[in-house]
Amino acid sequence: MSYEREKQVAIDAAIAAAKLCQEVRREIPVAMEKIDKSPVTVADYGSQALICKALNAAFPEDAIVGEEDATDLRSNAEQLQKVTHHVQSLVPDATPEQVADWIDCGNGDVGGRFWTLDPIDGTKGFLRQDQYAVAIALIEDNEVKVGVMACPALKLESGEEGALFVAVRGEGATMQAISGGTVRSLQVVAADDVENMRFVESVEASHGDQSRQNAVAKAVGFTAESRRMDSQAKYGIVASGQAALYMRLPSPKTPDYRENIWDHAAGAIVVEEAGGRVTDMHGNSLPFGMGKKMVNNQGIVVSNGTIHDTVLKALQDS
Ligand SMILES: Nc1ncnc2c1ncn2[C@@H]1O[C@H](COP(=O)(O)O)[C@@H](O)[C@H]1OP(=O)(O)O
Numbered sequence: 001m002s003y004e005r006e007k008q009v010a011i012d013a014a015i016a017a018a019k020l021c022q023e024v025r026r027e028i029p030v031a032m033e034k035i036d037k038s039p040v041t042v043a044d045y046g047s048q049a050l051i052c053k054a055l056n057a058a059f060p061e062d063a064i065v066g067e068e069d070a071t072d073l074r075s076n077a078e079q080l081q082k083v084t085h086h087v088q089s090l091v092p093d094a095t096p097e098q099v100a101d102w103i104d105c106g107n108g109d110v111g112g113r114f115w116t117l118d119p120i121d122g123t124k125g126f127l128r129q130d131q132y133a134v135a136i137a138l139i140e141d142n143e144v145k146v147g148v149m150a151c152p153a154l155k156l157e158s159g160e161e162g163a164l165f166v167a168v169r170g171e172g173a174t175m176q177a178i179s180g181g182t183v184r185s186l187q188v189v190a191a192d193d194v195e196n197m198r199f200v201e202s203v204e205a206s207h208g209d210q211s212r213q214n215a216v217a218k219a220v221g222f223t224a225e226s227r228r229m230d231s232q233a234k235y236g237i238v239a240s241g242q243a244a245l246y247m248r249l250p251s252p253k254t255p256d257y258r259e260n261i262w263d264h265a266a267g268a269i270v271v272e273e274a275g276g277r278v279t280d281m282h283g284n285s286l287p288f289g290m291g292k293k294m295v296n297n298q299g300i301v302v303s304n305g306t307i308h309d310t311v312l313k314a315l316q317d318s
């Protein structure tokens with residue numbers, strides 16, 4: 001089956017959401033706190049509203065599983081007004097009620113065919129003026145079929161800021177500037193490309209196990225320091241051959257943490273379609289269609305493929 005329309009709708013939605021996020025980012029965003037203590041901003045809400053509106057209009061039958069919901073916003077008129085103000089730069093006649101309803105379109109259930117989205121992945125990076133991603137994926141029969149990831153703060157080779165990663169199952173992965181222009185097809189690091197045999201990991205030490213990640217990298221022969229970066233942009237770095245490995249091992253401080261599907265779905269297909277491999281730390285493939293959280297999987301290993309088994313072995317031994 002062709003996913004041409006799904007791909008185009010997701011691209012347009014991600015670009016619109018990225019514009020909203022950049023507008024908020026220029027004003028130095030402030031964080032609100034969610035029940036789980038993690039930060040959320042008006043841009044997270046605005047981005048989810050725009051994406052859900054677009055997906056729902058184009059594919060009314062599809063469920064949407066998004067990170068945010070509008071419960072807190074509905075009881076905070078001032079914040080909802082701020083979110084609506086930003087959404088109005090792209091949808092001029094949007095009302096606060098509509099914005100809240102669009103956000104809540106993301107309360108759908110995992111099923112046979114559904115979308116998952118992270119309106120801002122790496123909110124902590126966004127707040128620090130570092131990297132973040134708008135991530136949208138279509139999942140069907142447990143497998144990611146389409147992935148679109150906008151990284152508005154990521155620099156391209158040309159020096160321009162704002163990268164868009166796109167992948168369709170069986171059709172390869174591409175990268176282009178969010179502003180448009182040449183579409184480049186992506187290829188992971190080749191086995192003999194010593195210069196790019198480096199790894200990426202989170203900026204936030206509490207989102208992984210940096211000491212174990214560094215020990216494993218050393219054991220597989222990496223000599224360069226890791227590149228630390230927020231969000232699923234790390235998948236884009238592996239897909240575009242700028243690093244051979246991304247490790248996300250369970251933090252000893254939060255051993256019960258389980259990964260959410262929207263934090264990995266879009267990035268994973270981009271890497272796989274660029275020729276790489278994505279598994280949990282035990283080598284199992286990631287079950288994107290079973291639930292919002294991947295409850296039976298821990299640790300994420302993303303690689304160029306050729307080094308994957310060596311990394312898994314080094315992990316077992318570590
Ligand atoms: N203890 C944890 N282990 C792994 N990931 C986490 C942990 N706590 C939060 N996260 C998630 O890490 C993601 C950001 O990753 P990165 O550090 O690579 O930028 C966020 O989606 C965040 O989820 P949440 O949205 O619930 O805050």
Ligand SMILES: [Mg+2]
Pocket residue numbers: 038039067123
């Ligand atoms: Mg969050």
Ligand SMILES: [Mg+2]
Pocket residue numbers: 118120121122262263
């Ligand atoms: Mg996230």
Ligand SMILES: [Mg+2]
Pocket residue numbers: 044067118119120121122123
């Ligand atoms: Mg998020």
